[in-house]
Amino acid sequence: MFKKADNNALWAIGISLVLFFIGGILTTVVPPLVDTSWGKPFENHDPAKGITGKVVPLNDLQKKGRAIYVREGCWYCHTQQIRTLLADTKRYGWRGVDAPISTPDEFVYDDPHMFGTKRTGPDLARIGGKYDTQWHKTHFKNPRDLVKGSIMPPFPWIANDPAELSALIAYMQNLGRGKDWRPANDYEK
Amino acid sequence: MQAQFSKAEGGVVPAGSLVHDDATAKWFLVSSVTYFFIVGIIAVIIAAKFVWPDLMGTMSWLTYGRLRPLHVNGMLFGWLLAADMGLAYYIIPRLCGVKLWSEKLGVATAALWNVIILGAVVTLLAGQNQGWEYAELPWYLDILVVVAWIMFGLNILMTVASRKHQAMYVTIWYTMGCVLWTAFVYLTGNFATLFTTGTNQANLNWMYVHNAVGLIFTPIGLGVAYYFIPRASNTPLYSHKLSMVGFWSLAFVYVWTGAHHMIHGPISQWLQTIAIAFSLMLLIPVWAVVYNLFATMKGQWHQLRESVPLKFLMSGIVFYLLTCFQGPMHSLRTVNAIVSKTDWIPGHAHMAVLGCFSFLAIAGTYFTVPKLWGKPLFSESLANWSYWMLMIGGLGFFTTLWLGGFWQGWQWNNWSIPFIDTVIALKPIWIVRFVSGILMFVGIVMFAYNILATVMGANEEAAA
Known part of the structure; x- marks a missing residue:
């Protein structure tokens, strides 16, 4: 696979991008989908659940x-x-x-x-x-x-x-x- | 193989050899060297502000918070990336055995690049700051950067497509990798961030910041090293296979590590762990490259005594090894708890950008400028002095900031010490940093003067 990239520029470009996008997508697009706390403003009114308060704009x-x-x-x-x-x-x-x-x-x-x-x-x-x-x-x-x-x-x-x-x-x-x-x-x- | 020359080397060119125009490379190198000097002045002022905080403090456009982004953007894009692009315009046609695809397009790219840098100076001093590290420039300049990058990429890729030699040397892969990865990394850091907020935005921002070094400056810088080390020492590269290991592991591993800028911070623990694991894996591409280049020099080290480019090249590779050893170590949670957010970090960052990648670009500039203008270097001994000034100043800068940063980190971890005492404790560190900065600046002045005097033909005037 990598040997072919020695002589074939399109092949080299293709592999470079595929390898890059595996990590790129898994670390930028996926995390906010998995961890929803990134997008939901803090709000808690029950002291039993810990610190209270509300984040507003x-x-x-x-x-x-x-x-x-x-x-x-x-x-x-x-x-x-x-x-x-x-x-x-x-x-x-x-x-x-x-x-x-x-x-x-x-x-x-x-x-x-x-x-x-x-x-x-x-x-x-x-x-x-x-x-x-x-x-x-x-x-x-x-x-x-x-x-x-x-x-x-x-x-x-x-x-x-x-x-x-x-x-x-x-x-x-x-x-x-x-x-x-x-x-x-x-x-x- | 066909002999290759630059246009200005006239007189000695045998019939049937390939003569390169090189106008683009010349424009990029001259402007980048000039910015290196100008932005160097700003660097020294910033270092002085740590020692004398009231210095130039009454003018809004000379405050620390406005000079710092100018220093960072000026050095990264005005000097280093422009110099690397200039060297790519020199190297790629030669490795492909053809002329550059379009010299006109290249010169237009150089002109546009200068417009961007001058625009950056004006907007940053005016406080037009987007608020993201390395991506401070306002959106209209970001769009010009994208246009310039497409012009650069098109020229490089079309030159590669029209190449005479089927097999591509490792420098060509690295340069193509830089062209492609930069495109996506830059779009992520400057445009995708516009549609996000908070932690999500920070994650994209640090994916860009980390990969600006890892997938922009690293591949093009290593491409430069892979070309000039064998060239300057007249020695073939040690191992093609090892260079493949280095390149393909870099392509896969680097992009995962952005979140290690937020270790212990408000970002998911599992993402931190992934970033740490991949940061450690970075040791593979680094070791493959460093071993390959060291093995190339085996039995040839004595050449360093005579050759300034080789001195810069091999010191740059040593700094590369050290930087890339530090990086994975910082990402470990225990080490991070001490060094993160301290002065250690600018020590580390300067070793990467100045000690490693700028040294490699300086070497390339010293090597190519005499060929591009067909004149001997203005002064070999001044070049040698520029090396020692940058080396001694650089080492003073890196080591004092590491020591100071570590010390600062230990103090922060003892919360009975008031914060202001940890600031006062670092005063001596900042004085040494300022003095080292002056030494580095003297080195930059010597380098820039030497290059510009060569270009303007000071040698010939002296002889006449």
Whole structure:
């Protein structure tokens, strides 16, 4: 079979594509058909079944904020995924409560997805409600005013534009809130 | 076999030999070398921003988040892929014993490619980012990329179809594989993603990101290595059979591994396990290629002392082996829990794209440019210096990021250490990375200057 590909270009092309498409289709088209949680938004109202909450689409202000997050490339340095590791659930927990693990059904409305690959800064999957709005405003202007040693860039063109700033903060304060993980709703505003 | 020459080598061509026009190869090589230098400046600025985060921080279009995609896209598509395409336009007609199918179409492809790269610079600095890694370019540029790729593919495939020699050398398979696989991988990463969201979209995105390296840069890069190592050392390839094992196992195994970018993440465990299993199988095509090329050099290693292209080629193959050993190891769940998301990963990625594939493309450029323009290289000793600068800078860059990344990973796994302390701890690592980056940039400047001075005939002016 492969010997023939030495002399026959069409044959070589045919085998290359067949071999490629076996793995290609099995790993891209098939998985969402098998694992339906990839396409069904998270919803649970029964505390007996675990954490409660509901993932809903973003409102217009949050959408605008998300577009800024994409535009400025925040996602190059911040991931949005609590992995199945204690290193994540403990570190990104808050006031003694572990952060819930991120599941595919929390991201059904995410487009483009913002999972990220690199943590030059901390993960933001559960950042919503951890810091108040004033903290974010100061932080975007110059991160080092609040966090000594931080290497996050300053974003004066956002900090000085009230419309952009409030949109971005509205997006961030909503992150990870589809799962209602805080006891007694103790989120910062 | 018929003797073959490039048009500019005039004067010494015996009657009846095949003379290649090579205009397309020339255009692609000159523009890619220029982008290598320009994007290199951006690379150094990014490295500096890790050390001085306020540097150029007040201008939106010079912020890290906008320069980084320009660095990645500029290096991948402006420099590396364009250089590899230029080399393919040189190699394929020679291996087929015919002229390029259409030199006009080739030059048009080169022009379109430059339009795409310039468009990328403007849109990325303006913050027009689609939000997918390696697929940041807006959709209208994506469509131009597809058009350019069809023009490139058509030219290569038609040249192969009109070949004089029935048997195809391994470089031809790899180049054809690159043409075909790239088409589907690129469509998946830039267009199929438009119809999906969330985890489903991320899975397609990482199928593209992983295979951009595995099924675009790997096949065309290895095709370049398989051509130039025997050429530059005047030694026949060790084993045809082994090159078959390497090629066909690559064709089957690579595409399965995209999900290993989300190990421990919000994606099905069984898909993670499949990606891990196939990542380990990648050791087969890698070992087949590396053994074959090393065995080719057996008894010929002394040639490295005299030949800059061979130095780059064989170092590139060593880096290929190391990168492709790291890759399968990272995919193991236990190792992944330490190195994933850390600075180890850019160390790994730079060894693949710079240490391996750029070294191979640089070697090809050094080898072909004097032939294409019919002039001796501007300076052999400058070429030698460019090798050592890139080698020392590269090693400094890779090793400090591995050490730093591993250290960072261990710290993250101890959640009593505040995150900011793990940032502060890495400061020395980023200083060394910046200094290594400058060394690499000096190497790039030496390479680009040497090539462009050769092209512009600085040698002849000096002699006159």
